[in-house]
Amino acid sequence: MQRVIRIFQNFAKKGDLVLLFLCLLATGFGCVVIASATHYLGSSRFLTVQIVATVLGVLFYILLTSVDVDLLAERREILFVLDAALLLLLIPFGVDGGTGNRSWLDLPGFPVNIQPAEICKIIFTILLAKVMQVHQSHISSPRAVLPMAFHLIFLVGLNMALSGDAGVTLIFVFIFMVMAYAGGVKLWWFLGVFALIALVAPYFWENYMPEYQKNRILVIFDPTIDPDGLSERWHMKHSLLSLTGGGLTGQGLFSGNRTQVGALNAQHTDFIFSAIGEELGLLGCAFTLLLLAAVVVRVIQVAVKAPDYLSRLVCTGIAAALMFQICINVGMCLGVVPVIGLTLPFISYGGSSIVSTYLAMGVVSSIHAHPNPGSHSRYIQPPR
Secondary structure, eight states: OHHHHHHHHHHHHHSOHHHHHHHHHHHHHHHHHHHHHTGGGTOOHHHHHHHHHHHHHHHHHHHHHTSOHHHHHTTHHHHHHHHHHHHHTHHHHEEOTTTTSOOEEOOTTOSSOBOHHHHHHHHHHHHHHHHHHHTGGGTTSHHHHHHHHHHHHHHHHHHHHHTOOHHHHHHHHHHHHHHHHHTTOOHHHHHHHHHHHHHHHHHHHHHTSOHHHHHHHHTTTOTTSSTTSSSTTHHHHHHHHHHTTTTTTOSOTTOOTTGGGTOSTTTTTTTHHHHHHHHHHHHHHHHHHHHHHHHHHHHHHHHHHOSSHHHHHHHHHHHHHHHHHHHHHHHHHHTSSOOOOOOOTTTSOOHHHHHHHHHHHHHHHHHHHOOOTTTTTTOOOOOO
């Protein structure tokens, strides 16, 4: 009991209370919107799960604040095995969870399904930062870049093979790219990879990509594909109808003429931003983006103030994941990016998503609470 009290006292003194406040503000707003988006179902289950997940997430946030991230990163072999083990659990326990991808764990006796890739994102970020730290003095050499690429390819390949979830896979790739650039990897590596992708993409498109996935991309540019909005354009059509139906100030919470009859699929998860547009209007959408931007800016502030290379990279990776997910989710609702099933952080319904997001924020709080400028003096950052 005394240890628990010390953890809370330590958090009150050193934890990032500003970040926690911003997270709770965004989550509280999300709970209100979820309550409205699911009101037509006549059940409070979604709101209850979200609140319980938030409480659990805050507890993890406080607990992680007391853990030095550098100590976790030192055990990178364990982190690698843990990443693989979480994804391998999809073989016996994987279910699609209504998403079309077998990316959820239905564990016996566990009250909710878990998406292991959400936790793997955090572990991957810490693991990649440690690999980069070890090779910091020669970060652009092949003996540094190849181990980094190995971890990405292994995780992406395993996730795609077991779950088929392209949305989460793209998050891993974006985290890798942002961290590699921020960590000092030379630009010619990126140009080489982009050139390779440009060469391979046409062959992959023609021989391996299913027709429905092609149409999900082409529908953004080609108005002749499903002009009536009955197939590939269905999500885009209904999302835009809801998003633009609220005007400047919206139709009011619990009053949206489409939201309150469930006209929009996944309006409490993937397309909650469209429900916000209908019921709270342009101002509600702007407020949502402002809340999320404040969280991202705070994470970046912690990264800038972090005294060591590893801590800066971890915060950068977490900020990159948040920014990518926000941009893709809002882009889906606007119809400018393909529908790939990514939720809006802190706002969308999802117990697993909320807990894992607070875990990531807890890592940032830990970096804020443990400034160790001398712990990595043996590493030398190369000039860019």
